Amino acid sequence: MTEKVLCTKGIYKEFPRKGPNAAPSATHYCPGCGHGILHKLIGEAMAELEIQDDTVMISPVGCAVFAYYYFDCGNIQVAHGRAPAVATGVSRATDKIVISYQGDGDLASIGLNETLQAANRGEKMAVFFINNTVYGMTGGQMAPTTLIGEKTMTSPDGRDPLTQGYPLHMCELINSLKAPVFIERVALSDPAHIRGARKAVRKALEIQKAGLGYAFVEVLSPCPTNLGKAAISSNDFINNEMAQEFPIQNFRDRSAEATPVPRAKSDFSKASLDTLFDLDSIPAHVPCDEANFKGSQVKISGFGGQGVLSLGVMLTQAAQAAGKKVSWYPSYGPEQRGGTSNCSVTISSEAIGSPVVYHPDLLVAMNRPSLEKFKNDVKPGGTIMYDAIMGEVEMPAGVRGIAVPAQELAVKAGSAKAANTIMFGVMLELGITHLPAEAFAKALAANFSKKPKLIPLNQEILEFARKWVRETVK
Amino acid sequence: MDIDKTKPYPLINSLECKSCGRCVAACPKQVLQIGSELNERGYRYVVYAGTGCVGCGTCFYTCPEPYALEIHIPAKG
Numbered sequence: 001m002t003e004k005v006l007c008t009k010g011i012y013k014e015f016p017r018k019g020p021n022a023a024p025s026a027t028h029y030c031p032g033c034g035h036g037i038l039h040k041l042i043g044e045a046m047a048e049l050e051i052q053d054d055t056v057m058i059s060p061v062g063c064a065v066f067a068y069y070y071f072d073c074g075n076i077q078v079a080h081g082r083a084p085a086v087a088t089g090v091s092r093a094t095d096k097i098v099i100s101y102q103g104d105g106d107l108a109s110i111g112l113n114e115t116l117q118a119a120n121r122g123e124k125m126a127v128f129f130i131n132n133t134v135y136g137m138t139g140g141q142m143a144p145t146t147l148i149g150e151k152t153m154t155s156p157d158g159r160d161p162l163t164q165g166y167p168l169h170m171c172e173l174i175n176s177l178k179a180p181v182f183i184e185r186v187a188l189s190d191p192a193h194i195r196g197a198r199k200a201v202r203k204a205l206e207i208q209k210a211g212l213g214y215a216f217v218e219v220l221s222p223c224p225t226n227l228g229k230a231a232i233s234s235n236d237f238i239n240n241e242m243a244q245e246f247p248i249q250n251f252r253d254r255s256a257e258a259t260p261v262p263r264a265k266s267d268f269s270k271a272s273l274d275t276l277f278d279l280d281s282i283p284a285h286v287p288c289d290e291a292n293f294k295g296s297q298v299k300i301s302g303f304g305g306q307g308v309l310s311l312g313v314m315l316t317q318a319a320q321a322a323g324k325k326v327s328w329y330p331s332y333g334p335e336q337r338g339g340t341s342n343c344s345v346t347i348s349s350e351a352i353g354s355p356v357v358y359h360p361d362l363l364v365a366m367n368r369p370s371l372e373k374f375k376n377d378v379k380p381g382g383t384i385m386y387d388a389i390m391g392e393v394e395m396p397a398g399v400r401g402i403a404v405p406a407q408e409l410a411v412k413a414g415s416a417k418a419a420n421t422i423m424f425g426v427m428l429e430l431g432i433t434h435l436p437a438e439a440f441a442k443a444l445a446a447n448f449s450k451k452p453k454l455i456p457l458n459q460e461i462l463e464f465a466r467k468w469v470r471e472t473v474k
Numbered sequence: 475m476d477i478d479k480t481k482p483y484p485l486i487n488s489l490e491c492k493s494c495g496r497c498v499a500a501c502p503k504q505v506l507q508i509g510s511e512l513n514e515r516g517y518r519y520v521v522y523a524g525t526g527c528v529g530c531g532t533c534f535y536t537c538p539e540p541y542a543l544e545i546h547i548p549a550k551g
Contacts (some may be wrong), residue, residue: 006531007544022515023489025541031517032494036538043540070540191500191532198535224494231494 010043010052015069028066032231034188034221035063038128038197039070042099045202046073051209055097056090058083060111062103063136073099081111084118087125093266097208098125105135108144108168115170122179122213124261126204129170129216132223133242140226144168147245152226167245171218175251181213181258183251187220187243189235196248203255211260220246283321283442288435293324293349296433297357299374300423301342302366307420310447311364312343314424315433317443319347322435329355340370347433362432364423366406368393375399383432385423402426402473404465413464414457421458425465430473477522482529482547484522490542491519497533497543506533 014024029035046052052073059067061080068075074096078086083100091098100118107115107129118125134152135141142152142159145167149158159167171185182204186197197219204215220242222234229237274280298315302308312328319326330343344357359379365371365386371393378384380398388403395401404426406419413422421444427433428440444462448454477483484497484506491513497520498506505526513519520543529547537543 002549004547004549005544006529006534006547008540011540013541025487026490026492026515026539029538031492031538032496033538036540037536040535040537040540191502191536194535231496232499235496235499 008040008043009047010045010072011039011070012072017066017069027070029063030223030225032222032224032234033063034132034219034223035130037188037194038130038201038219038221039067041194041198041201042101042128042205043071044198045205046071049202049205049209051097051205054095055099055208056094058087058090058098058100060100060102060106061137062106062130064101064103064130065137067101081106081109081114083107084111084114084123084125084127087127088118088121088123091124092263093268097205098123099205099208100125100127101130102127103130103136104132104143104145105138108170112144112168116173116177119174119180119214119216120177122181122261124208124211124213124263126208126215127217128201128204129218130221131170131218131242131246132221132226133167134223134226136223136226140223145170145246147241150241169246171216171246171251174216179214180216180252181254182207182215182217184216184253185218185220185246185248185251187238187248188222189220189238193239193248200250203253207255207258210255212255212258213261218246220248283317283439283446285323286321286436286438286442288322288324288439290349292434294434295324295346295348295350296361297359298345298347298362298364298427298433299342299357299360299377300345300364300366301340301370301374302364304341306366307417308341308364308366309343311420311423312345314420314440314443314447315345315347315427317446318433318435318439319345321439321442321446324349324435325352327352327355329357340367340373342370342374347435362427364427366419366423383430385426385430387419402430404468409465409468410461413461415461418458418461421461422465422468425462426469426473428462429466429469477524479546480548481525482527482545484527484533484543484545486520486522486543487541488513488519489515490539491517492539492542493517493519494538495520496536496538500532500536502530502532503528 027036056074057071059077087098087100131145133146141154146159184200186200187193200217207215220238224234300312316326316328325348327346361382363378363384368390378399383400385402388405406422409422410418444458503526505523509521
């Protein structure tokens, strides 16, 4: 006699995890938790729609952080509240079906912005939102969805709207947006409601299979542990109290009239990525004296707008042209329009562990605050190149100071903006970085590849600076 | 306990059951109950009365554990 077996689908057979596990196919969830119920509904719908191999599940932070133990599909676990952003990336970059599985703290608190923005863009994703009115994983603190008067660890006298506001209604918020295709609130309480949830889960995934856009399913779910209730009275709490605040209903279903959302094809070929990240501007290799090459560390600092960061990039490109290992590490924040900024460049014939430069061989200081900030960090025997405009400066013991009238020379050489190229030329002529002149020339050409008219001018400025060194610096 | 396998019946994986009682409350035929024995993990697992299951699947869908119970429904005839 053949028989039909009603059993779990779309879920791995075993859930191996760290440490001993007395029941290899039992979840990590508490007895009576709604997560397992929803997992089974999603797994079943994925299996029956035959989309497991085409689906990526994004797990949140929260009790469902380990959703990837269970769902037999592609899985990514992401930072708190960031599932909609990652889901957007996966959805845009691939043709996969994307599921974002999130709890109320993750989705409605820390991730509220991204939740609404993704919904508003009509991203192709199914969002399953477990609303159990508390932060479960961290021990039952008040959540955005905690009911008025509900006692939690952090609202021991009950949620008071005067001080803690009112419960957030996510379906209603999302229903105020134009783009979403499907919005429904369901519950995992009694069998009739679970049947409704099963339908909504399936619908949301059908919409994804057809590529129609954003589907949001809020799932009122029991958390017996944190609500301090038995599994059955948790159901009563959902039906009698939660459903008063969060009406169980369909808010929107435009799946019949929606058409598939078109997305441009992604191009991850190396050539297109090199162009995107400007890597095709790496200069061609020039010969370099390998045997006598000595690595160096350089710090370049000055006002934003003085070409500090681009001087570092040029030096990096020179090192690349010479076939060296090199790192460029900028440090700037709000200063980049006016204050000081700096960058660190490490050049080596070996792999570079950290890009941070604590004690440079060479400090290029374009203004006095930068000089004062970094001069005492320079290695004994090292060099400080500073703009002569600063006037009298005191050098640390054992450090060579070179006053370069960089701004003045730049003007004389033909461009007031090229003080950094002057410094570049001085650096070359002094031989501090041990890189060949040809590498510096290649670096200039690469750096100005988008403004080719500036290449010859900067070559002249570079030579002007070298000449100045030969004539002036002893 | 003998189970009549010519009729629908739930197969309970006692090791996976966490004794939450959701299936007991959901079963329209009231043929499930919390047993008196503990499983290896210390839960009093659910047991089937042995007869009376109609194969409605309610217990399966309300059970939070993927593999704690499944429903076997014999083909008719």
